[in-house]
Amino acid sequence: MISEERVPEEVFEEPVVSLAKETVALEAKRIASIASSERLREIRSKLESQGLIFRISKRKPHKICSVALDTSFTDPPLELTGGKLITVIRSHIFYGCRPKKNSRADSKGFLRFVQEFEDLAKVYSKIIERKFVIELLRDVKNGREQLDLVMIDGEIFPRIPPALRFRKHGTISRLYQKYLDLTGEMLELADETDVAIVGIVKRAYGLDIPIVADMPGLNINDKALATYILNPGEWIDLKSYSEVACYIEEFIKKHENELPKSTLRRLRERDRWIVGVLEYVDRAPDVELAVYKSSTPTFFMLATKVELFISQKLLKEQIISYLSNITGINGVPHPIDLVDSMCRITPDLLQIFQQQLYKELMVKLKDQKLAMSLAGLINPEKMYRIGFKG
DSSP states (O other): EEEEEGGGGGOOOOHHHHHHIIHHHHHHHHHHHHHHHHHHHHHHHHHHHTTEEEEOSOOOOOHHHHHHEEEEEEOOEEEEEEEEEEEEEEEOOOOOOOSSSSSSSSEEEEEEEEEESSOOOOHHHHHHHHHHHHHHHHHHTSOOOOSSSSEESSSSOOOOOOOOOOTTOOHHHHHHHHHHHHHHHHHHHHHHTTEEEEEEEESSOHHHHHHHHTTEEOOOOOHHHHHOOTTEEEEEEEEHHHHOOOHHHHHHHHHHHSHHHHHHHHHHHHHHHHHHHHSSSTGGOOEEEEEOOOOOOSSOOOEEEEEEEEEESSOOHHHHHHHHHHHHHHHBBHHHHHHHHHHHHHHHHHHHHHHHHHHHHHHHHHHHHHHHHHHBBBBBBGGGTTTOOO
């Protein structure tokens, strides 16, 4: 079995001064043994025999009008004495065309003060993201905008906690339900307007490649595994989420007795999550998966995992070719890099929000000390998060 982690008894500490020499050398040896493993050659051979590895077309795709979209949020939220201050920034940039109605590049913000214990910032960010895409697609539908492709920094297929239960009065449940409903509306509008959507999955922790190739015991995430086995200018077709769910179910049935309990639990949770979204969101079965390595020579030559909702104008092969052509040194399409840099939440920005909250509370409560207490950080050691240095 190939593992990305050492077993517990191999974990040991080193003096800091020797980390760069001894420990890094050991890690390099371990990684090299994985990268040159016979199992990796075997998995590539299996994928090739299944007809799942393709060359990326060198033909330049026709001029594509695309928009890249990213959201960032305070994670964790800024914990003030009176509650949690959630901040979300949403940015977009048009690429390859000049928009008709919308600004070429813009950033907008969202602020919410909550008392809930749940971490709501991420789901708020996805709701804001989906609402913006829906607004764009409505503009396309009504002739106010022209667009071929939407690129999202993140997933298309909603990430829902496996144990989530939709309770009528639970805030987190209502928000996730809203997220799912907006996803359904977004995909329906994309189909109506013939606009393709791509989700750039930067943190690809899934194990879909070993499952599709039917290779138990290969505990390497898809991004790392594809980086090892793909040559520049190649891509792997991982099919649709509905097919991935079938692969997982077959994989569990076939290898249940040989898989560790932790792996089985992880796979069952993933299957339950996928099936739950497939049942709730009508067009979710049409969301497909792929991993590619750009043809453009770069320093790291990382593979990139993507989710795709194709259109009649842009099929999967054409989208992969386009993405490969615009993928830069960080292993993601250039517009995604640009929009990512536009929506960062800085300590200065958080300090402005906190100070404004303090000012507003002081006016409304007419009590300076109480206002300062409510707007103050619950843990003063975290002052650096809003720009204060010790």
